[in-house]
Amino acid sequence: MSLKISKTASNIFKIIGWLAVLIVVVLMAKVFFWEKSYYANKTNERRNEATAVITEIASAINPSETEPTQEEIDQHQVAADEPRYLYIPRLDLNKIIIERTSVNAHVLQVPSNIHEVAWYSGSARPGTGAYIIISGLDSGDSGKKGVFANLDSLEKGNEISIETGSGEKYNYEVYGVGLVDKSNAKEELTKVQKTIDGKETLILVTNIKSENGSKYESVAIVQATIKE
Numbered sequence: 001m002s003l004k005i006s007k008t009a010s011n012i013f014k015i016i017g018w019l020a021v022l023i024v025v026v027l028m029a030k031v032f033f034w035e036k037s038y039y040a041n042k043t044n045e046r047r048n049e050a051t052a053v054i055t056e057i058a059s060a061i062n063p064s065e066t067e068p069t070q071e072e073i074d075q076h077q078v079a080a081d082e083p084r085y086l087y088i089p090r091l092d093l094n095k096i097i098i099e100r101t102s103v104n105a106h107v108l109q110v111p112s113n114i115h116e117v118a119w120y121s122g123s124a125r126p127g128t129g130a131y132i133i134i135s136g137l138d139s140g141d142s143g144k145k146g147v148f149a150n151l152d153s154l155e156k157g158n159e160i161s162i163e164t165g166s167g168e169k170y171n172y173e174v175y176g177v178g179l180v181d182k183s184n185a186k187e188e189l190t191k192v193q194k195t196i197d198g199k200e201t202l203i204l205v206t207n208i209k210s211e212n213g214s215k216y217e218s219v220a221i222v223q224a225t226i227k228e
Contacts, residue, residue, distance in 0.1 A: 052103040052106055052122060053106060053190060053193065054103055054106060054107070054108045054120075054133070054189050054190075054193060055106045055107070055185075055186040055189055055190060056106065056107045056108070056185065056186065056189070057107070057108045057110065057135060057185070057189075057205055057206070057207050057219060058104075058107050058108060058109050058110050059110075059207065059216060060110050060114075060137050060140075060141075060207075062141060063110075063111070063112055063113055063114050063137055063140055063141070063146075064112060064113040064114070064140075065113075065114055065115075065140040065141075065142060065144050066113070066115075067115050068097060068113070068115060068116070072097075073085075073095055073097055076097050077165065078098070078100075078164075078165040079165050080164065080165045080166040081125045081126075081127070081164055081165065081166065082098075082100075082119070082121075082125060082164060082165050083098045083119045083125070083126055083132070083134070083162045083163070083164055084097075084098055084163050084164055084165045085097065085098060085162070085163040086098055086117050086134065086160070086161070086162060087160065087161040087162075087163070088154070088158075088159075088160050088161075089158075089159060090153075090154055090155075090158045090159075091147075091150055091151070091153070091154070093147055095163075096115070096116060096117055096147055097113075097115075097116040097117070098116070098117055098118065098119050098134065098162075099111050099112065099113075099116055099117070099118045099119070100118065100119060100121045101118035101119065101120055101121065101135065102120065102121060102122065103120060103122055108120060108133070108135055108205070109135075110135045110136070110137055110206075110207075111135065111136060111137060114137045114139065114140045114144065114145075114146030114147065115146065115147055116136075116147070117134050117135065117136040117147060117148070117204075118134065118135050118136070119132070119133070119134050120133040120134070120135070123203075124200070125164075126162050126164055126168075126170040126200075127164075127168070127170060127200070128200070129195070129199075129200045130195060130200065130201075131193060131194060131195050131200070131201040131202075131203060132162070132200070132201070132202045132203065133193070133203045133205070134202070134203070134204050134205075135204075135205050135206060136148035136151070136204065136205075136206050137206060137207075138151070138206050138207065138208050138209060138220075139209055146206075148204070148206035148220065151177075151204060151206050151220040151222055152177055152178075152179045152208070152220040152222075154174050154177050154222055155174065155177065156174050156175065156176065156177070157173060157174060158173070158174040158224075159171060159172070159173060159174075159227075160172045160173075160174065160202060160204070160222075160224050162202070170200075170226060171226070171227045172200075172201075172202045172224035172225060172226050172227060173224055173225060173227050174222060174223070174224045175196055175201075175223045175224055175225050176222070176223045177220075177221070177222050177223075178220070178221045178222075179208070179218055179219070179220050179221075180218060180219050180221065181217070181218055182207075182216060182217055182218060182219060185218075185219040188219070188221060189205070189219070189221070192221055192223055195225075196223060196225050197225070199225040199226055199228075200225065200226040201223055201224065201225050201226075202222075202223070202224045202225075202226075203221065203222070203223055203224075204220075204221070204222040204224070205219060205220065205221050205222075206219070206220050207219055208220055
């Protein structure tokens, strides 16, 4: 009788042991396939460029002064999560095309057309809670005014909007406006590259030429926080 009980117990332990091995194998397989899928997705994700500390804004070299046609504006396309258009009602700027630009040796590159603006692709995308940097031009070589000619005339509380490639719109409220001499631009540009009070922050910048238009003498900087 005791032998029979012993065999039964032995079989039960064997079954439990095999079940434990099976569970371990299944769990290991799940972890393996999850990791494989996770890292595959990470590899395919589009990443921002590493954000460089901007200490200077490039001078515009023979920018185009040709205004885009309404058709060109409407047909302008970017990725769904990237900024596509800029709106600043106070400056009567409506549906301004946003190009992509980069930073070269800490110098922020500017748009190729005085009627367009440029999003630094190493900064954030709208809706991500970080800071977004957009540059524009105050004028062309002929003296014709660009989109950011009166950027420093904005006031606290003015609204600025960005529309992305998907059509989603993000609204920002001007927090501060500054006009600094070129000699102090490095320090000021470095200071503003951050969010304000933990809110997503839009930073607009432009070089301002002297009254006779011979050289750039100051930098206008606008900071605006997202409206919640």
